[in-house]
Amino acid sequence: MKALTVEPMRSGSVRVEEVEPPVPGEDELLVDGLALGVCGTDREIVDGDYGAAPPGAERLVLGHESLGRVRSAPPDSGFAAGDLVVGVVRRPDALPCGPCGHGEFDMCRNGGFTERGIKQLDGFGAQQWTVEADYAVALAPELERVGVLMEPTTVVAKAWEQIERIGARAWFDPGTVLVTGAGPIGLLAALLGVQRGLDVHVLDRAEDGVKPELVAALGASYHTGTVADLAARVPLDVIVETTGANPVILDAMEHNAADGIVCFVGLSSATGTVRIDSDLMGRRLVLENDVLFGSVNANLRHYEQAARALEKADHSWLEGMITRRVPLADAAEVFAAPSADQVKIVVDL
Secondary structure, eight states: OEEEEEOTTOTTOOEEEEOOOOOOOTTEEEEEEEEEEEOHHHHHHHTTSSOBOOTTOSOEEOOOEEEEEEEEOOTTSSOOTTOEEEEOOEEOOSSOOHHHHTTOGGGOSSSOOEEETTBEEOOSOBSEEEEEGGGEEEEOGGGTTTGGGHHHHHHHHHHHHHHHHHHTTSOOOOOEEEEEOOSHHHHHHHHHHHHTTOEEEEEOSOOSSHHHHHHHHHTOEEEOSOHHHHHTTSOOSEEEEOSOOHHHHHHHHHHSOTTOEEEEOOOOOOOSOOOOOHHHHHHHHHHTTOEEEEOOOOOHHHHHHHHHHHHHSOHHHHHHHEEEEEEGGGGGGOOSOOOTTOOEEEEEO
């Protein structure tokens, strides 16, 4: 069978090649791969920035945004041939640490976790793959065209869960949310904000094209200015920052509303130095009871939340997020930075 593989930490080593088909263990599903989402993490692994192959292997099967159909399943696993499934990305560390031992492996404290397609476990970028039944999540059949969006949806499902838990420290009734960035994570964060009945604003650089169209179709407001410009007009009760761009991060930190919450889910790739007025920032945080926090990855609970969010969403809107589909044979060519009018690239397996 064919798979998309890379030699971690070696730029330019990505290729589609023949690999041995997987043999499922007694607790594993055998899955026919349907689609694979491509994201910034995959691009960074292909660029040689990080990643780790399974122990004893030189190459890693790439891909963590999965979608497949069960070919065979163990008895009493809760799955059957024909089921639509995704695989959970992270596995708890072997020790385990406290969070991992309580099923919160997305909050691993010692870094001993492994991740499919990223760290020491082969990913889902293959025509067939296996997954433990305990780390597989079923999707409704009607999500076959868009179910590949499940993993990025889990990331924002966790972010929203954490926002609401932090808000519960006191009276919390947010009206307005700003999402910075209209990539896949940003659009899905906006979707979950709309599903919560909030007044959602999305900020991005694209002046026209698919991004503002998707935001408008969602019933949200699209902006191309700055966080400060928008904050002068509406109180930004919640900000979900997805760009990882230092100027946007600083703007978000300074212009959230009093008692506001800023959630960072974007990773900065910048290497430059940025000056912060620590006195001003500290006084704002203290005097306004602000919270700034980061969120990454997801556990099983967030996969279940994401599945419900996708089922509830307009499926044609979700399909509009997928702006390019390529066959597996051409998958090695899709790792350049996406153009401004592109949202999600999907590889058909």
